[in-house]
Structures are given as C-alpha cells and as structure tokens.
Amino acid sequence: MIRPIHNVILANERDVVNARQRARSIAASLGFDHHEQIRIATAVSEIARNAFRYARAGVVAFNIDLHRQMFLVSVTDQGTGIPHLDTVMSGSYRSATGMGMGILGTKRLMDEFSIETNRSGTSVHFGKALPRLATVVDDLQLKKVVAELARQHPATPIDELQVQNRELLKTLNELNERKEELLHINEELQDTNRGVVALYAELDERADYLRRASELKSSFLSNMSHEFRTPLNSMLALTRMLLDRMDGELTSEQDQQIRFIQRSAKELAEMVDDLLDLAKVEAGKLEVKAKSFDVADLFGALRGMLKPLLAESSLNLVFEPAHELPALFTDEQKVSQVLRNFISNAIKFTPRGEVRVTAQLKNQCIEFAVADTGVGISPSDQRIIFEEFGQVENSMQRRVKGTGLGLPLSRKLAELLGGSVTVQSEVGSGSTFFFEVPLVYSGAAPPAENALPVLDPDKKLVLIVEDNRETSFVYSRYLATAGFQTHAVTSVDDAKAFIVQMRPAAVILDLLLHAETSWNFLRELKGASNPIPVLVMSVTDEQHKIYGLGADAFLLKPFQPEAMIAQVVKLTSEAERPRILMIDDNEVSRYLLREHISPTLYEVFEARDGREGLKLALDLKPAIIFLDFYMPDLNGLEVLKELRASAELKNTPVVLHSTKVLEEDELKFFRENTIAIFSKQSLTLPDSAARIRELMDTLAQHTRTDA
Template sequence: MNLTILTLEIRYEQDVVLTRQKARKIAELLGFDSQIQVRIATAVSEIARNTFQYAGRGIVEFKVEGEAPQNLVVGINDNGPGIPNLKTILEGRYTSTSGMGWGIINTQKLVDQFQIESVVGQGTKVLISKKLPKKAPNLTNQRLEQIKQELDERSPQNPFEEIQRQNQELLQAMAELRKREEELMHLNRELEDTNRGVVALYAELDEKADSLQKANELKTRFFSNMSHEFRTPLNSVISLSRILLARMDGPLTAEQEKQVTFIQKAAGGLLELINDLLDMAKVEAGKTTVHPSDFEVSDLFGALRGMLRPLLAYNSSVALIFDEAVDLPTLHTDEGKVAQILRNFISNALKYTQQGEVRVKATVNDRIITFSVADTGIGIAPSDRERIFEDFVQIESELQKRVKGTGLGLPLSKKLAQLLGGDVSFQSELGQGSTFFATIPFVYPGYTPATALPLPTWQIDPERYPVLVVEDNDETLLIYEKYLQAANYQTLAAKTVNEAKQALQRFRPVAIILDILLQKQHTWSFLSEIKRNEATRNIPVLVITVIDNEKQVLASGADEFLIKPVDRLLLLAKLDTLVKQEKLQKLLLIDDDLASRYVLKQLLNNTSLDILEAANGTEGLRLAETEKPQAIVLDLNMPGRDGIEVLKQLKHNPITSAIPVIINTSKPLEPEEQNYLAKNSVAILAKQTSSQADASNQLRQALVRAGLILNHN
C-alpha cells in the first residue's frame, strides 16, 4: 500500500516552519505520542531547512507505505547543487563553521530509516521513515481523507506561534530530562546500596572460604597423621592373624579359624578405608607426586590379572577377561596410579556382577589411551548417575548388604586420572551392565625427557662391590644394571674379551658375570685363563648364557651357572653366595612395636640370620655400633629418636655408615622424606601388605638387595 497524505513546496523561509507544523500534525493524526511527534517534526524541518538554505527550493511529500506494519515515509527532493562531500559527512569526519552536515547526522538519530542520494550539479534526495505505533490502526483510504480534511481545516500558524510551540516543547523536554535525572540519581543511590551489600557479601564469602580452607587443611592433616596411628595396630592385627591362620604356632580349631578370619577381614576393611581416606586427602591437598616411568599395557594387565584373581573365588559364575594388548605403544606415566584406577574399576565390576563377565581392554587414538572395564552387572539407575563420583556415596541395591565398600574408589579414580592429564567417564543401562572408561595421555603431560646418561665407566665406587659384567648385548647389560643398582654391587661392563682383560688389569672385581658368546667369539679360553692366572683365580665367576651347558661351564672353572633369562632375586642370591660364603649374618630390627618385630621374625624364622632387636632408636644405634650387623630394618615412628634421626646418625657414624638400611613403616611419606629415604636406604617397605606371602617376598627381596644370603635352615 502506498498512500500520499500531503505534498508541500519549499520556496520561502516560512515554508520551512509550515513543513514542521504539518509534520507534527500528521504524526499526531497517525497516532504517534507527543515525544515522537517532536522527533519527526524536528527531523523533517532539519532536512527542509537544508533544502531551502543550499538548494533554494524543493518538494516535501508525506506518505504511508506498507501493509503491516505501516511506515510514515517523508521524501524531500531538490534540484540544487548537490553535496560534494556526502560520504565524509555521513562518516562524521566533516567539520564546518557554518554547521553544514550536522542536520543530516542528527536526523539519522531521530528516525528508524534514513536514506540520502546526492549528485553534484543535479540535486539531492532524502527519504526518512518511522514505523507507525502498534496500537495505531492501519491507514485506509477513508481515514486518509479524514486526515487530509483536518490538515486543510487547520489554519497555518505564523512563525512566532511556532517559536512559542517549540519553546513549550523544549520546556517539556527539559522537564522530562529533569525527571530522568532524578530517576537516575535514585537508581545510583540504589546501586550504591547494592554495591555496599555485595562488598559485604564478598567479604563474608572470603571469610567463609578461608574457614573452609583451614578446615580442609585440618582434615588433611588429621587424615595424614591419624591414618598412620590407625595403620600401625591394624597392620599388627592383620599380620598376627595371618600367622595364626598359617598355623605357624600350632593348629586351630574350626571355630577359632572362623573367628580369626572375621578379625582379619574386619581389620582389612578398616585398613582399606584408611588407605582410601589418606589417598583422597593427599590428592585434594596437592601432595600426591606423579612418578612417570615406561611400561607396557600387557605387563600391566598381567599384574592386574594375578592381583584380582582372588576376588573371583567368591563368585565362580563371573569371568574376568583381559583383551590382548596388541599394537599398543609403551606408556610413560605413573604405572601405580593407572593400576589403582583400573583396580578400582575392576573390583567394583566384580562386586556388582552376579553372573556373566567383566572385560578389560585398551584402545588408542591420537596419543591417548582409553582403558575400559565393561561388566554385565546390575547397572546404574539414571537418578544415581550424577552421584557415583561423590565421596562416600554407595548406590543402594540388592547387592549392597553383601558388598561392602568405602564409597571412595570412583571419586579417587577420577581425581587420579585428572592428575595424570586425563579423565574418567562411564556408560550404564540398568539391569544390563556398565562400562567405565579412563582416558589418559600416552606420556604424562608434566614429563620432561631426561638427558641420556652414558654407560658406567670403570671408575670404582668405594662404597659398592665392583662386579665385572662381560656381555655385548646392551639390553642385557641394562637389565643387569637395574638388577644390581639397588644392592651394594656396581656394574662395570666389558663388551669384548680384550676389554675384560684391560678391566682386570685396572681393578679387582668381587665377582665376574660372563657370557659364553661375545660377538661370535667364544669365551671358553678367557674363562680358563682367569682360573689359571694366580692374580684372578680366586675371583668367583658366574656364567650366564643362553646355552644349557652347565657341566662344561663348571668343568672349565666357573663357580656358578645360570641360563638366560635370569631372575633378579636368583642372580642376587648367587652373587651373595659367591661373595660372602662363610660370613656370619646379623640382622638388626629397630622398632618400638613389639608386635611388628614379632611379625618380622616370623617371616624370617626359616633363615640362618642372627636377628637382633632394639625397642628404640638409642638402643638401635648402640647395637649397630657394637654388633655391626649386615643389615638394619628400621621403623620411622618411634618415641624419643624417630627413624629419620636414627638413619641420619647411622650414616654420619663411620662405623655404621656402610650398613644397608631397610625402612619398614606404615607412615605416609612426604615427598621430601621419600627422596631422603630413597637415597639413604636400600628399600622402603610398607607394613600393610595384601598377604603373608607378599610380605615375606618383599622383605626377602629387600634383604637380598642389602647383600644378605638367605640360606634356609
């Protein structure tokens, strides 16, 4: 629709006043409010004044266009000289002492749409538009005639009346501005009051946050300290229960065995809770240290398979399946923490699966490895899926009475995965089963590759026993070095017979490890030469080779024989036997807990060790200096002198500084303590272990590392 309301010609200055009057009246008749009327009238009069001033004459046309919504459109055209710098004016960059350009700029701000075209020498066309109010009815031909009639009936005002009208509009506008100013002042006061309230609220929140932080630190400190106090008696209860169940001191009746089993299970459950609490507290406090190392997924799966096999004894209708780890890269992250995450996933799956299978597998994608543990268990209801990673939450189910737990396994797994740069997630369907995922980078993000160290040179460490290893395979040399580095032996490598002969001229090893084949060269003649030479004949020789010819090796003069690949514990035991065959071996136990010392003696009751006991640090230092034991097992938490202080005095005393020390404690270690103990002891053992066999095996390995020979009685 296009309806023309009025057309005016501008020839004289009073026509500009008339244009303003008509514009305001038309706006009023079309339903605009008074404020918009003034805006429209001002915009039209500004353009009309420019037309008269710069072109001398022009045409103003008022129209209504469109259907819904309709728009008031005012066109103002002239045939004047045009505007040569229109672009500069529209961009606001034109400056004029006469005010030229300001009318155009200000008019744009007063209307909805503004269009201008100007050709130099031909004239200018301006089109301004304002949308009709929503409440106004659509303009029809009938209404158009009424508007025209009202415009014709109204006599034009003289300029003085128009000036008076404009003054009234200005006064009204000033009153409106004053009202707005008062409203703004009131709003500012409200904002100031609100700001003061917000500042007070933030101060209160900061105070609460500080209180929560202090409470969290107290909680962490409590768990760290009290966990050790709880662990010590619990470890004693568990260890003594194992001794009773192993019938080391005589038989048990069926009822006694049942009672001791209940005691052991209760203590084990409480110890599990304490361990989880301590792990959570350390992660939350940022005190958990990541120890990245290279490991294979296949080895990890093998260890988990053996570790979790006892859980299957309670439910023979569930199969634990590890998919073969094929074409997976070597991981460099914290193997212990990855194992802990998967152990939690698998143990949960076994607990909540009555029949079917629990399947463990690993997949790779873009330097990320995803471990998944899928079960055919009871599943997780949608309402519980947001809660399972909350601390101490255990989902209610028909199996809950049978399955006991701490409710910390999944939250701890999530925090550990995030610590390694990954995360955990899951999928579950009620009654069908669940799958938990742990997504972890191949390489721990905080890992910085260390500079490769050269192979050991022939520079003798006076505090270690030198062992000459005649072997040309770099991997085998590295294995031997790792096997011997935790003991008192120093690995000195020779890859050829000539190098071995040069080494024997420069130092006297306590033993020789010899391979029969070196770079397609047999070492039989070298073995015979060692045993014929008066200077080397008393050096024990241990031959380790892939050829099973023990009789020929021993006949050629070798003292012992092993076939590749060799077990670390067996290798250390052979070396110890060769190096210290007739030496009386004393072991000193320094621990204030009588039960802990009793458990250690029971673990070693079938060895030939002479065991000495000290109930405190002072007595332990005295016995270490007078008896000069071959090794010391030291607890850390003791009254008076604690274990750290005792260890320092042992190392500072020339008489005891060379005695190997094994740390046996239930105390959670801080990183600084861990580093110090790792440098000044041959092993760090935890008093809490999963089984009697594990405890015995770990202790024996530590003693072999310390150089003791564990012959059985």
C-alpha cells in the first residue's frame, strides 16, 4: 500500500534546495514535530546533494506506506556507482570534497535505510515512521497533503537559507533554555545527593554489620559441621565395629550400652544436618532443583525408605493411592524431606493404630496429609512445635528423643517451595499435619509461559530451550528483528510437550538447564525419523560430543547476535540442501560417515563402486565427494582422474576417505589436485564429528569463493 506523494528531478543546485524544502513541508503535513522535520529535510538534502554532485542528475521520490504508516524517500541516479561503499558505511571514509559522512549520517537520522549501488547507478531508500500521536494517514488525508504541496512555490536558495537560519536560531534558543533548566536541576540534585549520600552511608554501615554477622554465623555453622561430624562419624563407625563383634563377643549389658551410644550419635548427626539446612534456608543459599515427578512414585519411594522404622512396632503405615493426581513440577527431594519428617514424627509419637498418608488436588496445589492415631497436641503447644528446639513435654517425649528442628525446617522448606504447613490435633485423638505445595514451582516454569503461541503463518517458528529467562528474551528479540517467531521453555519436558503439538522450524538448545542436562534430548531430536534442525548454544565447549550427538550448529556463549541469526537462517532455509556423494564399496564405512553428516544441512547419496560413483556424480552434480581409495574395478585414483577430466566435475571438492597410508608421490598427486584427506581412522576420535563439520564448512567456503 505504497502511495506516491511528489517527485523532484535533480537537474541543478536549485533542485537540491527544492528537495529539502519539499521534504520539510511534507513532514510538517504528516504531523512530524519541528525537530523531526529538520532531521528529515537534512537527510534528503545530503543524499540529493550527493546524487547531483557525483552523478550530475537524479530523482527524489517522496512516498508513504499507508499500511506501516511510514514516510519513505528514494533518491536514484544513473552515475558510476560508489566503489568504496563498505568504507563509507564503516565511517572510515574521507571524501576529497567533504567529510564523506552524508550517507552514514542519513542512516543514523532515519528509522529505515538501504542502499544499492553498481556501475549503472545508485539507489538510496530511507524512511521515518509517522508520529504515533498523529492522526492515522489514509488516502483522504494523503490527497490533502498532495494538494497543499501543489499550492507551494519552489523555494529559492536564499529563501531556504533564511528558513535554515530561523531553524538554527530556534534550536539554539531551545538549547539555552534546556541548559538553564539543567543548571537548576543540578543544584537541586546536589542538595538531594548530600542527603542520599548520608543515608546510604548509614545503610552501608548497617548492611556491613549484618553481612559480618551472617558471615560469622555461616563460618560457625561450617566449623561446627566439621568439628561435630568428624567425631560423630568416628563414634558411629566404632560402635558398628563393636556391634559386629569384630573384637570379640560382648555381654548383653555391653551390647545395650553401645546401642545407646550409637543412637545418641545418630540423633546428634541428624541435629547437625537440620541446623545446616535451616541456616541455608535463612541465608537464601538453599537451591531449588525443580523437575517433574508423580506423587504415586514419591509414595512408593517413601514406603520403602520408612519401612525399617516399623520393624519394632505394631503400627500400620498406609499410603492411599495417588495415580489420578497430576504430576508435580518442584523439588522432589525437599517435598520428600518434609513428608519424611511428618511420617517419622507420627511413628515416634503413635504407640498403636496407624499412620495414613494421603494426597489430593486443591486449587492448583497438591495437599499432602499425614494423619496418626497418636497422643495428639494441645492447642497451646501447636505453636511451640514449629519453633527451633521447641518440644512438648509428655510421657512419649521422655521415651522418644528428638532434635526439635524437624518441624521448623519442614515449614521453611514448604515456604521455600511456595507452599505452607499446618496442623490439626486434639490430645488423645491423634494429629494430622498438612503440607500444601503448588503444582508448579513459581521460580521455575510459570504455566502461562507454556501456553501455545498464536502462530503467524508467514513467519518460521523457533523453539528456545533455555532456563535463563533473560537469555531467552534476548534470543527472541534478535530473532524477531530477523523475521522469526519464537516460543521459549525452561525444561526438556516442556520442550517435548510443545514439539508434540507444534513442529518448530529449528530448536535453540542450552545443554545445562536448571535441574537437568539436555544431552539425551539432543540425541532424541536428531535420532527421530524426521529430525528438527538444532542449534546448540552453551557455555559447555564440548564440540566433539555436541556434533557427535547430531547437532547441526554450535555457538559458544557469550554469542554474537549476527552469528546466531545467520545459523538459524541457514538451518531453516528452504533452499535445496547441498548434495554429498560417498563413493565407497564398504557399507559400514558409508554408514559411519553418514552418521556424522547432518541430514538437515546436506542430502547424502551413496555409490558402492567407482563406476556407479562416476555415473551418480554426473547425474547429481554434488557439492562434495567423499572417495575411498581401495575399491574393485576402479580404485580411487582412477575415479579421481575421471572426475578431473570431466568439464562438469573438475572443480567439485573431493575428500579422500580411506584407510590407506599414502606414499610421498601419492600425497604429492592429491595435493596438486587440491584433494582434502580425511582418513577413516579419524572417525574413531572423540572429536570426529566436529572435524568433519569443520572440513565441510571449509570446502563449502572454497566452493562459494570459486563461484
């Protein structure tokens, strides 16, 4: 929907002035403010003056794109072109008749800019988006702009100079006013800064005090861990040796005493572990490793883990079925730790009856409940049990000792996962502890982000598998500017679920996700019957393993946006894939080599002997030929001579792929014929896939250079 507005033919210097005046007038009619009018007029003047100065003639065309609401300008000439355009665009060119900054300056002033030049002339196209607050320009509005332009008379150089002088004076006045405003604001800021500096100094002092206190606490706990665990581990090991009768038999009294010592050592070890976990939660250093798991599987693991606690008890431990519940995406180890604390406490303080563990779906959360038929807890004591080292005095408490840290730690772990812990109990009637945890851990994968995107049929879809949201956002923004649409997920499970419903044109994959690695996912993607192109972007520089698992491209973080866009464009290109021809009589060798060549980048053909290879080469015109040396009928040397004698195939890159150890004269012959050598023994090396990728990229580059 591009509509013409006005054309100016550049026949003399006055026409350059007229083009500037027309540009400013049209910009004013389209609603641009004073400063934007000057920028547009300056850009048109610079490019028009270049066209007249170097080509002696040209045409300035003013247009508008109604669909995009964009003011467009084209300046074309039929001169000899710009031989040093790259130097000009880099900003390093210095013209003999000026600074050589007109083209580059115009690019900076405008929203869109492109230039095409050859020996037949130069075309410069640039545009400026219409102001958002202005009235939307349609055909009716455009007619008014054209009519108003027709009523105006072309300006003389003197008239235009006077206009420019007025614009300059107005700009200078505005600058002086802003300078005075800045001076006033700076004075106010200086006064404010003095107060802020004093406040920050006090805050820094307090923060430093808290930091030192936190460091002292962490240092104490770390030292305590080492100092306590070393003798405790020794005590546990020694008591185990004695109880195993390694130094002879024990009396029944000695056996009982040693078991008391062993039990006390275990209780102390548990207390040290709980203290350290509490300190980590308070310091914010306890990491949440979210992953997907089923409640039924969790119950199965807990049943086997806690079974030894029932060895000397008549209690029944019942886990109700949980097969109908949706999967949880959170930290399985921490959920298990909370439930273990609840269940072990229930077993300790329930002399008879049962302990029942249930789970149900409740408001996008899973609510676990551990109910017992034990002694119960009075309402006044229900607050104490969640305080560190808080314990309730009763007959069971005197018989069964605990650390008083399990329940406080459980509450903090639940809050860390975004959940909560509550209790309902009555003395003599048992207790029920509830643990409610969200289906999806909020810090890992909000469900809203996993909603399927609304696809634009004109844009290719790229799936980004990256656990860092900022990195995914950067990828998406750069790819959007290149004409792609994206969808980001943070885990392998989400990526698999997405691919089942939508097939992306390519996948950008990070290898080290938050709670998992994606090596197996890469292997699955490339092992499928219809593989999806994969660009691996990671801090892990294991190219031999990355390419060995079938990745089509690899970039090391931190990355260059241009490199990422170029790789995605290459992987999603609908152009015909370059053809690779393998001429080898050994089926195993052909299979191994094929496994190292990306099927999404190349189309691979096989020939079982030299004659079949020559026929296929003439029919297919391959981009690269892999050639074995030892073959029946025609060997590799004879096939190569036939290839080089063919006018159609003499320049085709050839790679000698053989087990033969070449003699000096053979090496000389292959070098003279520019033959690359990649021995079959190289396929056994760990980085063989990366080596083949590098070889083929080099050959492809040479082919493009020769063309």
